[in-house]
Amino acid sequence: MGHRDTVFPKGEPTRRPFRIESGRAYGPGVADMKAGLVMNAFVLAAFKELGGAPAPLVGLFTSDEEIGSPFSRSVIENEARRARAVFNSEPGRPGNGVVTGRKGGVFMKMEVTGKAAHSGANFKDGVSAIEELARKITLLHGVTDLDKGTTVNVGLVSGGQTVNTVAPWAKCEIDLRFVTPADRERAMEQIRGVVERSSVPGTSATLQVAGEFLPLVETPQAKSLFDHYSACAQELGAPIRGEFTGGCADSGFAAEVGATTICAVGPVGGNAHSPEEYLDVETIVPRAQTLALAIMRL
Numbered sequence: 001m002g003h004r005d006t007v008f009p010k011g012e013p014t015r016r017p018f019r020i021e022s023g024r025a026y027g028p029g030v031a032d033m034k035a036g037l038v039m040n041a042f043v044l045a046a047f048k049e050l051g052g053a054p055a056p057l058v059g060l061f062t063s064d065e066e067i068g069s070p071f072s073r074s075v076i077e078n079e080a081r082r083a084r085a086v087f088n089s090e091p092g093r094p095g096n097g098v099v100t101g102r103k104g105g106v107f108m109k110m111e112v113t114g115k116a117a118h119s120g121a122n123f124k125d126g127v128s129a130i131e132e133l134a135r136k137i138t139l140l141h142g143v144t145d146l147d148k149g150t151t152v153n154v155g156l157v158s159g160g161q162t163v164n165t166v167a168p169w170a171k172c173e174i175d176l177r178f179v180t181p182a183d184r185e186r187a188m189e190q191i192r193g194v195v196e197r198s199s200v201p202g203t204s205a206t207l208q209v210a211g212e213f214l215p216l217v218e219t220p221q222a223k224s225l226f227d228h229y230s231a232c233a234q235e236l237g238a239p240i241r242g243e244f245t246g247g248c249a250d251s252g253f254a255a256e257v258g259a260t261t262i263c264a265v266g267p268v269g270g271n272a273h274s275p276e277e278y279l280d281v282e283t284i285v286p287r288a289q290t291l292a293l294a295i296m297r298l
């Protein structure tokens with residue numbers, strides 16, 4: 001499994017084209033997750049040409065993972081329900097890690113409404129939606145509980161009409177991450193509380209859930225798939241280790257419908273979603289070999 005979309009704006013590959021420098025590849029999506037897609041394509045082609053797969057193989061290449069897979073989710077779930085195992089080729093972690101547990105996430109949009117007024121002549125008639133948004137943002141960030149692994153990030157804000165108008169509207173986008181479903185409920189309750197309570201009298205706010213990722217919770221079956229994959233990697237001389245990450249992925253949707261799932265089996269890279277994103281080129285072949293061997297011996 002793999003996703004074709006990246007987080008970067010249109011035109012990014014022209015501004016920052018693909019390049020390789022001292023064993024590392026750079027460019028938008030080079031690790032997250034173009035390299036995983038290339039690896040999947042070559043592994044699938046090898047099985048097609050040479051045989052050896054213990055069951056039919058399905059390559060699922062989706063298009064909307066970075067926004068929470070609103071369109072691909074049902075496709076992933078349908079394929080995962082009939083899968084013996086799901087390998088998601090998100091980037092391998094530095095130090096040759098694969099991912100056995102992932103946080104869940106909720107993407108939300110909040111809109112605040114105030115009242116426009118001339119900021120010079122009729123200041124007192126106005127109700128500033130921007131001021132209310134600013135107060136709400138500090139409360140939202142306060143929901144973060146690092147010990148529990150719960151985080152809230154307001155990653156986008158906008159609002160206002162002109163510099164000399166008390167802002168009649170303001171909005172933001174919120175990203176919540178959590179480890180367990182119970183943590184999700186607790187945080188969502190607090191977030192709803194912040195949305196409902198106004199600090200600036202006369203404002204109101206609405207909240208809309210724009211996308212959701214389920215956590216990848218490690219099951220005994222997932223643990224044995226990890227051991228199986230790990231033994232294959234060991235045999236090929238590229239030992240791996242399992243780790244937990246805050247990043248969300250489509251693997252959560254596969255795991256949620258009961259499919260035995262392992263994530264981040266793609267080539268190793270880092271600094272995803274930033275201009276410093278890189279891929280360790282020499283990990284492409286060993287990761288492809290490990291995946292192929294793990295499939296052959298399922």
Ligand SMILES: [Zn+2]
Nearest residue numbers: 003032033090
């Ligand atoms: Zn990704």
